[in-house]
Amino acid sequence: MPYCKCLIILITLQVFLAEAQTSTEVYGVYNLYPQGSSRVMGMGGAYAALSDDPTGVVANPAGLVFSSWKFDLNGTFNRVTNREAKTDSRMDNATPFDYFQYALSLGWKSWSLGLGWSQPYHLETDNLSGEVSEINIQSGDMALAKKIGKYFSLGASYHHEFFKHTFESSNPFFFTPQTTVEAQGGYLRVGMNYRSKKGGVGVAWVQERVYDVDESVNAQLINHSPFRDGVSPQKVTVGIYANVSSRLMMTLDMDTLSEVKNGVYAGSGYFGDGTGLSIISKKQTVLHGGIEYEAVKNRSSEVYIRAGGYQEPARLEESRARTHYTLGLEARFGPAVLSVAFDQAENFNNTSQGFSLAIGSL
Numbered sequence: 232m233p234y235c236k237c238l239i240i241l242i243t244l245q246v247f248l249a250e251a252q253t254s255t256e257v258y259g260v261y262n263l264y265p266q267g268s269s270r271v272m273g274m275g276g277a278y279a280a281l282s283d284d285p286t287g288v289v290a291n292p293a294g295l296v297f298s299s300w301k302f303d304l305n306g307t308f309n310r311v312t313n314r315e316a317k318t319d320s321r322m323d324n325a326t327p328f329d330y331f332q333y334a335l336s337l338g339w340k341s342w343s344l345g346l347g348w349s350q351p352y353h354l355e356t357d358n359l360s361g362e363v364s365e366i367n368i369q370s371g372d373m374a375l376a377k378k379i380g381k382y383f384s385l386g387a388s389y390h391h392e393f394f395k396h397t398f399e400s401s402n403p404f405f406f407t408p409q410t411t412v413e414a415q416g417g418y419l420r421v422g423m424n425y426r427s428k429k430g431g432v433g434v435a436w437v438q439e440r441v442y443d444v445d446e447s448v449n450a451q452l453i454n455h456s457p458f459r460d461g462v463s464p465q466k467v468t469v470g471i472y473a474n475v476s477s478r479l480m481m482t483l484d485m486d487t488l489s490e491v492k493n494g495v496y497a498g499s500g501y502f503g504d505g506t507g508l509s510i511i512s513k514k515q516t517v518l519h520g521g522i523e524y525e526a527v528k529n530r531s532s533e534v535y536i537r538a539g540g541y542q543e544p545a546r547l548e549e550s551r552a553r554t555h556y557t558l559g560l561e562a563r564f565g566p567a568v569l570s571v572a573f574d575q576a577e578n579f580n581n582t583s584q585g586f587s588l589a590i591g592s593l
Contacts, residue, residue: 255446255459255460255493255504256459256493256494256495256500256504256505256507257441257459257460257461257462257491257492257493257494257495258366258459258460258461258462258494258495258496258497258500259461259462259463259464259491259494259495259496259497259510259546260352260354260366260368260394260442260461260462260463260497261352261463261464261488262313262352263486263488263515263517263543263544263546264276264313264541264543264555264574264579264581265278265519265541265574266289266309266330266332266349266351267286267289267290267307267332268284268285268286268305268307268332268334268570268583268585268587269307269559269561269570269571269572269583269584269585270284270286270523270535270537270559270561270570270572270585271286271290272309272557272559272572272573272574272581272583273521273523273537273538273539273557273558273559273560273561273570273572273583274482274519274521274522274523274537274538274539274557274559275482275519275520275521275538275539275540275541275555275557276484276517276519276521276539276541276557277470277472277482277483277484277519277520277521277539277541278290278291278470278482278484278519279291279294279422279433279434279435279468279469279470279484280294280424280426280430280431280432280433280470280471280472280482280484281294281297281431281433281470281472281482282294282295282297282422282424282433282435283295283297283298283299284298284303284305284336284587285303285304285305285334285335285336285345285347285587286305286307286332286334287336287345287374287376287386288334288336288345288346288347288372288373288374288388289332289334289347289349289351289370289372289388289390289420290435291386291420291422291424291433291434291435291468291470292345292374292375292376292386292387292388292420292421292422292435293376293384293385293386293422293423293424293433293435294376294384294386294422294424294433295336295338295343295344295345295374295376295386296338296341296342296343296376296377296378296384296386296424297378297384297424297426298336298338298343299589299592300336300338300589300590300591300592301337301338301339301590301591301592302335302336302337302338302588302589302590302591303335303336303338303587303588303589303590304334304335304587304588304589305332305333305334305335305585305586305587306331306332306333306334306585306586306587307331307332307333307583307584307585308329308330308331308583308584308585309329309330309331309581309582309583309584310327310328310329310330310581310582311327311328311329311330311580311581312327312579312580312581313578313579313581314578314579315496315546315547315550315578315579316496316498316499316508316547316549316550328353328354328355329350329353330349330350330351330353331349331350332347332348332349332350333347333348333349334346334347334348334349334372335347338591341377341378341379342375342376342377342378343374343375343376343377343378343386344373344374344375345372345373345374345375345376345388346372346373346374347370347371347372347373347374348369348370348371348372349369349370349372350367350368350369350370351368351369351370351392352366352367352368352463353365353366353367353368354366354367354497354498356498356499360400360402360405361400361401361402362398362399362400362402362407362455362457362501363398363399363400363401364396364397364398364457364497364498364501365396365397365398366394366395366396366397366461366497366498367394367395367396368392368393368394368395368442368461369392369393370390370391370392370393371390371391371392372388372389372390373388373389374386374387374388374389374420375387375388382425382426382427382431383423383424383425384423384424384425385421385422385423385424386421386422386423386424387419387420387421387422388419388420388421389417389418389419390417390418390419390420391415391416391417392415392416392417392418392440392442393413393415394413394414394415394416394442394444394461395411395412395413396411396412396413396444396457396458396461397409397410397411398410398411398455398457398458398501400455405453405454405455406453407452407453407455410448410451410452410458412444412445412446412448412458413444414442414443414444414460414461415442416440416441416442416443418437418438418439418440419437419438420435420436420437420438421435421436422434422435422436426472428474429473429474430471430472430473430474431471431472432469432470432471433468433469433470433471434467434468434469434470435466435467435468436465436466436467436468437465437466437467437468438465439462439463439464439465439489440461440462440463441460441461441462442460442461442462443460444458444459444460444461445458446458446459446460454502455501455502456500456501456502456503456504457500457501459495459500461497462491462494464488464489464490464491464515465488465489466486466487466488466489467486467487468484468485468486468487469484469485470482470483470484470485470519471483477525478524478525478526479522479523479524479525480522480523480524481520481521481522482519482520482521482522482523482539483518483519483520484518484519484520485516485517485518485519486515486516486517486518486519487514487515487516488514488515488516488517489514490512490513490514491510491512492512493512494509494510494512495507495508495509495510496508496509496510496547508547508548508549509547509548510546510547510548511545511546511547511548515544515546516544517541517542517543517544518541518542519539519540519541520539520540520541521537521538521539521540521557522537522538522539523535523536523537524536524537531564531565532562532563532564532565533561533562533563534560534561534562534563535559535560535561535562536559536560537557537558537559537560537561537572538557538558538559539556539557540554540555540556540557541554541555541557542554542555543555543576553576553577553578553579554576554577555574555575555576555579556574556575556576557572557573557574557575558572558573559571559572559573559583560572561585563589566588566589566590567586567587567588568585568586568587568588568589569585569586570583570584570585570586570587571583571584571585572585
């Protein structure tokens, strides 16, 4: 009998430890394609060593102090179609969604202040069973940068993000009225920049974000468990740029994203743990490269042509790597700047239109 009791205790302890070591699935709420201004996208996302316009708020805040303008207001609208995974009933293309960013930078002596509002993540899915899911993240951003000497700068930005997940099922057997969970939190981004007449280097670090939702709501639903915490991994970006000539510039970036453990694709896993499309559990590296050619420049106008690309690694167990090709065009007429960019890959399309108002040349 004593041996039986010991055996029961050991088995119970092992089960308890196994359960304690098993984490609940989380949604990986992040993308591996570049976001920001049309300039960022046109150069394949290679921007960490530049970031000298309001996009620096969400790229590398240290670059803001190298802007040529005292006042720079930027607005960018993207239409994204991304078939990274098959999670719904749309056979050819996922429903396009809009990504937006508004940003402002103010320069004064060796300081620069940046403000912004953006939508860094949005995903909608709809399947044949009548289940509709929408996950949306919006971010309010504030950055401060300081130039140290002539070539070096440091910067930091604070981002307060709002996570919202809405789910409903019109299936008559498992009807679920529209239900929403929300979370919010703040995270930091810090960076440094060094640049000279020939080129420069930039480094940026982004804190991991965890959106802790009330998962107890799942218990109130019939045969569905759609709500999970969201996780966006830590990211370190190292970038360089070089002025090949007075009109041609080349840029290179390398993003390294930390591992997301027990992650599943945000458009999957409605029925509980173990049902989602698994995210590959390892660090991810994305290489970006691009060029910028100054076609026209005079006192009242400028025209830039941009091109680039990047290799997007497979993020999901059931997906594969994709090669992206990007193009961009920008024209300035006095204080007004108009820009467009395109990002194409297999089962992916991103079109960007931007408008800027820059005043007070430095």
